[in-house]
Amino acid sequence: MRTTELFAPTLREVPAEAEIVSHQLLLRAGFIRREAAGVYTYLPLALRVLKKINQIIREEMDRHGGQELQMPIIQSAELWQESGRWDVYGPELFRLKDRHDRDFALGPTHEEIITALVRSEVNSYKQLPLLLYQIQNKYRDERRPRFGLLRGREFIMKDLYSFDRDEQGLQLSYQKMHDAYTQVFRRCGLRFRPVEADSGAIGGSDTHEFMVLADSGEATILFCEKESCGYAANVEKAALTNVLTKTGEDLKQLAEVSTPGAHTVEEVANFLHVSPQKIIKTLLYETEEEVVAALVRGDRDVNEIKLSNALHCLHLKLAGAGTVQDITGARVGFAGPVNLKSVRIIADLEISALVNAVSGANKDDTHLINVNPVRDFTIDIIADIRMVQAGEPCPRCGSTLKEAKGIEVGQIFKLGDKYSKVLGATYLDESGQKKTIIMGCYGIGVSRTMAAAIEQNHDQDGIIWPVAIAPYHVVVVPVSVKDENQAAMAEKVYHRLVEAGIETVIDDRPERAGVKFKDADLIGCPLRITVGAKAVANEQVEVRVRKTGETIMVPVDRVESFVLDQLGKL
Amino acid sequence: MRTTELFAPTLREVPAEAEIVSHQLLLRAGFIRREAAGVYTYLPLALRVLKKINQIIREEMDRHGGQELQMPIIQSAELWQESGRWDVYGPELFRLKDRHDRDFALGPTHEEIITALVRSEVNSYKQLPLLLYQIQNKYRDERRPRFGLLRGREFIMKDLYSFDRDEQGLQLSYQKMHDAYTQVFRRCGLRFRPVEADSGAIGGSDTHEFMVLADSGEATILFCEKESCGYAANVEKAALTNVLTKTGEDLKQLAEVSTPGAHTVEEVANFLHVSPQKIIKTLLYETEEEVVAALVRGDRDVNEIKLSNALHCLHLKLAGAGTVQDITGARVGFAGPVNLKSVRIIADLEISALVNAVSGANKDDTHLINVNPVRDFTIDIIADIRMVQAGEPCPRCGSTLKEAKGIEVGQIFKLGDKYSKVLGATYLDESGQKKTIIMGCYGIGVSRTMAAAIEQNHDQDGIIWPVAIAPYHVVVVPVSVKDENQAAMAEKVYHRLVEAGIETVIDDRPERAGVKFKDADLIGCPLRITVGAKAVANEQVEVRVRKTGETIMVPVDRVESFVLDQLGKL
Known part of the structure; x- marks a missing residue:
C-alpha cells in the first residue's frame, strides 16, 4: 500500500475529546473517527487490526469446537419478555419500534435468541455439546460513553454460547473456552491475566475475566506473588478465607467520649490516639428493600459487590445525609452499631474479632469507646464484605498478594440453567427423560481489545503494535x-x-x-x-x-x- | 467437518412461510432460521457461503482501488437532517432515540456519513480519487418483508462510495466498479447481466443494475438478440429512439359512437372492429401536485417510472373511480383526451403519429372515432412513457429485443454532486480553487446474492452451489x-x-x-x-x-x- 493512496488521516494535535491514550492515539494515527457519542467509524488501518484479531479468535474458537453463525442485531422484544429481561434491563438497552409498532431491541447480548434457536433445533443428547458463536456489533446505551473504544455504545463482540447435558459437560466447555481465550490473547501478543470475577447481573456461578495488564486499566487485580500458586482475582471478587480470633484482652466498660468535628476514621484515630484497626466504620446503604448498616474496620473499604451479593439485592447505594440523620439521629460521621434501631446490621468477618473498639455514638460529635460485638450490639449477618488489599495473604496459599491494573477484554460465565429453564430449552437423554440444557456464555470485546493493546503498548511517540495484530x-x-x-x-x-x-x-x-x-x-x-x-x-x-x-x-x-x-x- | 457435529438442521417439509424456492431451500437445508419478519439468523452453512461471497467482493474492490472501512450502523439524525433525507425518507427508515432522547436511524445506506467523513478529511485534489467501501448489515423496514433473503429488513450489503474531482474522474471510477462487479458475479459462478436502469430516488444520472438471471426474478430485462450490440436494460428503463411518422391517410370527421359495456381496449377493439393500435388508452394518474391524463396506444402499457420522470413527481398512482368520474363525467373505461378539461395531457411518442384513432368520449358507454391529435385535442407533454416489449427493435442497433427475468443483486450509480453539494464536501484544485467533490455509489446485496444464486441454481432435490461459493x-x-x-x-x-x-x-x-x-x-x-x-x-x-x-x-x-x-x- 502507498501512503499517498491510503486513507489514514493523521493529526498533529491531541484531540480535546480524548481522555486516555488509546483514544488519543487511535484518533491521531488515523484509525478511527467519532460519529456520535460512543459511536465510531473504523478507518482502513483499524479495520485491518480488527480483522486480524477476529481471525485469531475464529481460529481458536473453531479449534476448540466452536461453530460460527450470525444472529440478527435487531431482536424482537418477544423473547426478551419471555426471559423476563425486557422489563429488568435498564436504559442501557436501545429500544425501537417497527412500522407496525412492534418492539425491538438492538442486541447487547444474545442469550435469548440463541437459547430459543437451540430450543427449536436440539432435541436429543446426541446433538450436545454445541458451541455456537458470532462476531458482531453490539449495542449498549451507556449513560456516559467515554474512553473511546473502551466504553462505546456500538462495539464489536465475539459471543459464544455453550450447550451441554449437565454441569460436568459445562465444566468441560468452560475449560475449553478458558484455554481458547488464553490462546487468543497470547497470540495477539498481549500481556494478560485470567482472574476470578464476580458474575454480577448475568447470573450463574463461576466466571473469569481476561484482563490485559495496563497501568491505565480501570480494574484492580490482586494476584499471588508466588507464580506456582497462580491465584488472581478482580479486587471486586478477591475472597478472604482467613479467620481472625479475638485477642485475650479484657472487655472494658463501654463509654461515651466527645469528639467534636472528628468525622473521618483518620480524624477519630488521631483524636482518640487509637489505630484505625480498632475503629468500626459504619456505613448506611439503601437497597431496593431496606436500609442496612455495613460495618468494616477503619482501615478497610466496603466492597459493594460483595455486600450486594451478601444481601441478595439488585441495587445498592450509600444512604443520603437525610436518611442517616433520620436513622441515627446524628450527622454523617457519627453512626455506630450500638443502639442502632430499625436497620439490619451486616458486619465484615474482621468485626467480630474486635475487642474494645471505637465506633460512632449515633449522636453529633460523639463516639463510643470499648465497644464489643455481641455484648454491645447484635450482628444480623457476618460476611466477607470488604476490599482485599495488596500485601494481604493470598487466600489460596498464604503468600503475599500483589496488585496490578487491567482492562477487561474477555469474560467467561457458567450460566447453568438460567436461560434454558425459563425459555424451556430441553433435550431427551438416553432413557428418553426430558432434561434442561446447561449453558455457558463467553465474550471477547474485539474493538476493546484493540484499544487495550494500545494502552499496554505505546510510548510518547505513538502506538507500538504487537506483530500479530499490526495493521x-x-x-x-x-x-x-x-x-x-x-x-x-x-x-x-x-x-x-x-x-x-x-x-x-x-x-x-x-x-x-x-x-x-x-x-x-x-x-x-x-x-x-x-x-x-x-x-x-x-x-x-x-x-x-x-x-x-x-x-x-x-x-x-x-x-x-x-x-x-x-x-x-x- | 462431521455431520454429527455440524449445526445444520435440515427439514423434510417445505415450510409454509416460504413462498419462493430460495427461501424454502435455505430453510430446509439448514442455512437460515427466521427470527422476526424479514430478520434471519445465518446458520454455519450460510455463513460459509456469505464469507466466500464477501471474500470475492473484497478482493475485487481492493484490486480496483477500493479501501475497506467500517461505518456505524446507528447513525445520528443530524447528518440526515443536513442532507434533507430525514424528512423525505419514509417509514422504511428504522428510527430510534437514545436515552438522552436524541434521534438515530439504523443505516439503510451511508451517503451522509461517508460524505461528512470525506468533508472533514479531504482538502486537496492530491487526496482524490478515493474509493471507500464496507460490508455490513443494512436496515429497511419493508412494509411487507417476504421472499426470505430477497426482501428482508436486516440484510448484508457491500456499499462503496467514490470521490472524484470531476465528471471525468467519476466516469473512470464508475467504469472500474462496472468491471469489478462483472468480475465479482463471474467469480461467484453466476449467469448475470449488467443492465441500464432508472436511477430513481437516489438521484444522479447513469446507473446500471447487475441482474442474476432466473425465471423467478421479479425484474424484466430487455436485451438485444445481437450479442455484439450488447444492449440490455431493465424494462423500467428501456428507452425508445424510433420516431414514427403519420400515415398519409386523410383526417376524417370526429364522431361519437355508442359502445355499451365496452370498457377495455380489447372490448372496444372487438366492438368497433379496429386494431388496438388505433385506440388511444387514457389513464388518469394522481401525483402529489395534480391529476394528469396519460395517453398510450391501446396495445401498450404505461411505464410509471418513465411517467414519473417525465412529470418530475415523487409519487404517482392511478386515480380512483371517484376522481375519474369527477374529471371525465363518466365511469372508468370511457376517458379520452377530447374536451378533457382541467388536467394536463401527457402523451406517449406514438400517440402523435396516430390518424383517425379511437378514444373514450368522457361519457358513459360512448367512444369517439376519427380522433386526431392537435386537431381534436392539445398535448401538454410528449414523452416516452410506455413499456417497451420483447420483439420491438433494439434502440441501439435496431435488431430485435428479447426478454429475460432477473434478480437485482447489485447497482452502481453516478451521484454527481447530489450529496457533496448539500453537505459541502469540497477540495482545492491545483490553482487553489474550491471545487465540489463528484461522487458515485455502488452496492451489492450479499445475502441477496446468496438467495439469487439458489434461484438460479437448484432442482427439485435441492440447491446446486457454484463451486466458488459452495459451503x-x-x-x-x-x-x-x-x-x-x-x-x-x-x-x-x-x-x-x-x-x-x-x-x-x-x-x-x-x-x-x-x-x-x-x-x-x-x-x-x-x-x-x-x-x-x-x-x-x-x-x-x-x-x-x-x-x-x-x-x-x-x-x-x-x-x-x-x-x-x-x-x-x-
Missing part, C-alpha cells in the same frame, strides 16, 4: 522522494517485501523525512525501513525496530529474509 | 457407518481430501443411506462421494456430480487429485 508489518520511508535514486531503491525494497508476503506500506509522500518518521512512529508498525542517500551509496537500508528503537543496516538483497526473521523474534 | 466442496457418505470397513474407508477418503485442502464434510450419522443422500442433494455441495460395500471391495469410491447427476468410479489412492480436477471443471 502493516513494515513501513518503507524514502528520505527524499525527489531523489530519483532513493525513490527507486525504496520502490525496489517495497516490491521485494510485498513479494515475500510481508504487509508493507511505502510512504511515497513528498513530505520531509521528519514528518514521515513521526507518522511512522505514531501509526506504530513493528519495523521501519529508511532509504536515504547513504543507503543508495552502500546498497544498504536502515531497519529500525519500533519497540526498542534499535537500528540495523541490512543489505538490500537480503532485506526480506532479515525482516521475516526480525518479525519472528518480536 | 463445502465435497460430502463423503459412508453407506453404512455400522460397517467398520466402510466407516474406515470413508474416514480415509475424508482425511485425504481435508489434507489436500478440499473443504469436506463426512456424513458420519448412523442414518440410512437414503436419508444422507437426500440431505446431500438438499444442501447441494458440488460433489458427493459414496463409500459402500463395493467401494471397500474394489478400493474405489463413487464420485457423483450434483449438477449433472453423473457418477464416476475413482480409485481411493487418487481421489483428491480427481476431486480437484473435477472442481476446476465445474
Whole structure:
C-alpha cells in the first residue's frame, strides 16, 4: 500500500475529546473517527487490526469446537419478555419500534435468541455439546460513553454460547473456552491475566475475566506473588478465607467520649490516639428493600459487590445525609452499631474479632469507646464484605498478594440453567427423560481489545503494535522522494517485501523525512525501513525496530529474509 | 467437518412461510432460521457461503482501488437532517432515540456519513480519487418483508462510495466498479447481466443494475438478440429512439359512437372492429401536485417510472373511480383526451403519429372515432412513457429485443454532486480553487446474492452451489457407518481430501443411506462421494456430480487429485 493512496488521516494535535491514550492515539494515527457519542467509524488501518484479531479468535474458537453463525442485531422484544429481561434491563438497552409498532431491541447480548434457536433445533443428547458463536456489533446505551473504544455504545463482540447435558459437560466447555481465550490473547501478543470475577447481573456461578495488564486499566487485580500458586482475582471478587480470633484482652466498660468535628476514621484515630484497626466504620446503604448498616474496620473499604451479593439485592447505594440523620439521629460521621434501631446490621468477618473498639455514638460529635460485638450490639449477618488489599495473604496459599491494573477484554460465565429453564430449552437423554440444557456464555470485546493493546503498548511517540495484530508489518520511508535514486531503491525494497508476503506500506509522500518518521512512529508498525542517500551509496537500508528503537543496516538483497526473521523474534 | 457435529438442521417439509424456492431451500437445508419478519439468523452453512461471497467482493474492490472501512450502523439524525433525507425518507427508515432522547436511524445506506467523513478529511485534489467501501448489515423496514433473503429488513450489503474531482474522474471510477462487479458475479459462478436502469430516488444520472438471471426474478430485462450490440436494460428503463411518422391517410370527421359495456381496449377493439393500435388508452394518474391524463396506444402499457420522470413527481398512482368520474363525467373505461378539461395531457411518442384513432368520449358507454391529435385535442407533454416489449427493435442497433427475468443483486450509480453539494464536501484544485467533490455509489446485496444464486441454481432435490461459493466442496457418505470397513474407508477418503485442502464434510450419522443422500442433494455441495460395500471391495469410491447427476468410479489412492480436477471443471 502507498501512503499517498491510503486513507489514514493523521493529526498533529491531541484531540480535546480524548481522555486516555488509546483514544488519543487511535484518533491521531488515523484509525478511527467519532460519529456520535460512543459511536465510531473504523478507518482502513483499524479495520485491518480488527480483522486480524477476529481471525485469531475464529481460529481458536473453531479449534476448540466452536461453530460460527450470525444472529440478527435487531431482536424482537418477544423473547426478551419471555426471559423476563425486557422489563429488568435498564436504559442501557436501545429500544425501537417497527412500522407496525412492534418492539425491538438492538442486541447487547444474545442469550435469548440463541437459547430459543437451540430450543427449536436440539432435541436429543446426541446433538450436545454445541458451541455456537458470532462476531458482531453490539449495542449498549451507556449513560456516559467515554474512553473511546473502551466504553462505546456500538462495539464489536465475539459471543459464544455453550450447550451441554449437565454441569460436568459445562465444566468441560468452560475449560475449553478458558484455554481458547488464553490462546487468543497470547497470540495477539498481549500481556494478560485470567482472574476470578464476580458474575454480577448475568447470573450463574463461576466466571473469569481476561484482563490485559495496563497501568491505565480501570480494574484492580490482586494476584499471588508466588507464580506456582497462580491465584488472581478482580479486587471486586478477591475472597478472604482467613479467620481472625479475638485477642485475650479484657472487655472494658463501654463509654461515651466527645469528639467534636472528628468525622473521618483518620480524624477519630488521631483524636482518640487509637489505630484505625480498632475503629468500626459504619456505613448506611439503601437497597431496593431496606436500609442496612455495613460495618468494616477503619482501615478497610466496603466492597459493594460483595455486600450486594451478601444481601441478595439488585441495587445498592450509600444512604443520603437525610436518611442517616433520620436513622441515627446524628450527622454523617457519627453512626455506630450500638443502639442502632430499625436497620439490619451486616458486619465484615474482621468485626467480630474486635475487642474494645471505637465506633460512632449515633449522636453529633460523639463516639463510643470499648465497644464489643455481641455484648454491645447484635450482628444480623457476618460476611466477607470488604476490599482485599495488596500485601494481604493470598487466600489460596498464604503468600503475599500483589496488585496490578487491567482492562477487561474477555469474560467467561457458567450460566447453568438460567436461560434454558425459563425459555424451556430441553433435550431427551438416553432413557428418553426430558432434561434442561446447561449453558455457558463467553465474550471477547474485539474493538476493546484493540484499544487495550494500545494502552499496554505505546510510548510518547505513538502506538507500538504487537506483530500479530499490526495493521502493516513494515513501513518503507524514502528520505527524499525527489531523489530519483532513493525513490527507486525504496520502490525496489517495497516490491521485494510485498513479494515475500510481508504487509508493507511505502510512504511515497513528498513530505520531509521528519514528518514521515513521526507518522511512522505514531501509526506504530513493528519495523521501519529508511532509504536515504547513504543507503543508495552502500546498497544498504536502515531497519529500525519500533519497540526498542534499535537500528540495523541490512543489505538490500537480503532485506526480506532479515525482516521475516526480525518479525519472528518480536 | 462431521455431520454429527455440524449445526445444520435440515427439514423434510417445505415450510409454509416460504413462498419462493430460495427461501424454502435455505430453510430446509439448514442455512437460515427466521427470527422476526424479514430478520434471519445465518446458520454455519450460510455463513460459509456469505464469507466466500464477501471474500470475492473484497478482493475485487481492493484490486480496483477500493479501501475497506467500517461505518456505524446507528447513525445520528443530524447528518440526515443536513442532507434533507430525514424528512423525505419514509417509514422504511428504522428510527430510534437514545436515552438522552436524541434521534438515530439504523443505516439503510451511508451517503451522509461517508460524505461528512470525506468533508472533514479531504482538502486537496492530491487526496482524490478515493474509493471507500464496507460490508455490513443494512436496515429497511419493508412494509411487507417476504421472499426470505430477497426482501428482508436486516440484510448484508457491500456499499462503496467514490470521490472524484470531476465528471471525468467519476466516469473512470464508475467504469472500474462496472468491471469489478462483472468480475465479482463471474467469480461467484453466476449467469448475470449488467443492465441500464432508472436511477430513481437516489438521484444522479447513469446507473446500471447487475441482474442474476432466473425465471423467478421479479425484474424484466430487455436485451438485444445481437450479442455484439450488447444492449440490455431493465424494462423500467428501456428507452425508445424510433420516431414514427403519420400515415398519409386523410383526417376524417370526429364522431361519437355508442359502445355499451365496452370498457377495455380489447372490448372496444372487438366492438368497433379496429386494431388496438388505433385506440388511444387514457389513464388518469394522481401525483402529489395534480391529476394528469396519460395517453398510450391501446396495445401498450404505461411505464410509471418513465411517467414519473417525465412529470418530475415523487409519487404517482392511478386515480380512483371517484376522481375519474369527477374529471371525465363518466365511469372508468370511457376517458379520452377530447374536451378533457382541467388536467394536463401527457402523451406517449406514438400517440402523435396516430390518424383517425379511437378514444373514450368522457361519457358513459360512448367512444369517439376519427380522433386526431392537435386537431381534436392539445398535448401538454410528449414523452416516452410506455413499456417497451420483447420483439420491438433494439434502440441501439435496431435488431430485435428479447426478454429475460432477473434478480437485482447489485447497482452502481453516478451521484454527481447530489450529496457533496448539500453537505459541502469540497477540495482545492491545483490553482487553489474550491471545487465540489463528484461522487458515485455502488452496492451489492450479499445475502441477496446468496438467495439469487439458489434461484438460479437448484432442482427439485435441492440447491446446486457454484463451486466458488459452495459451503463445502465435497460430502463423503459412508453407506453404512455400522460397517467398520466402510466407516474406515470413508474416514480415509475424508482425511485425504481435508489434507489436500478440499473443504469436506463426512456424513458420519448412523442414518440410512437414503436419508444422507437426500440431505446431500438438499444442501447441494458440488460433489458427493459414496463409500459402500463395493467401494471397500474394489478400493474405489463413487464420485457423483450434483449438477449433472453423473457418477464416476475413482480409485481411493487418487481421489483428491480427481476431486480437484473435477472442481476446476465445474
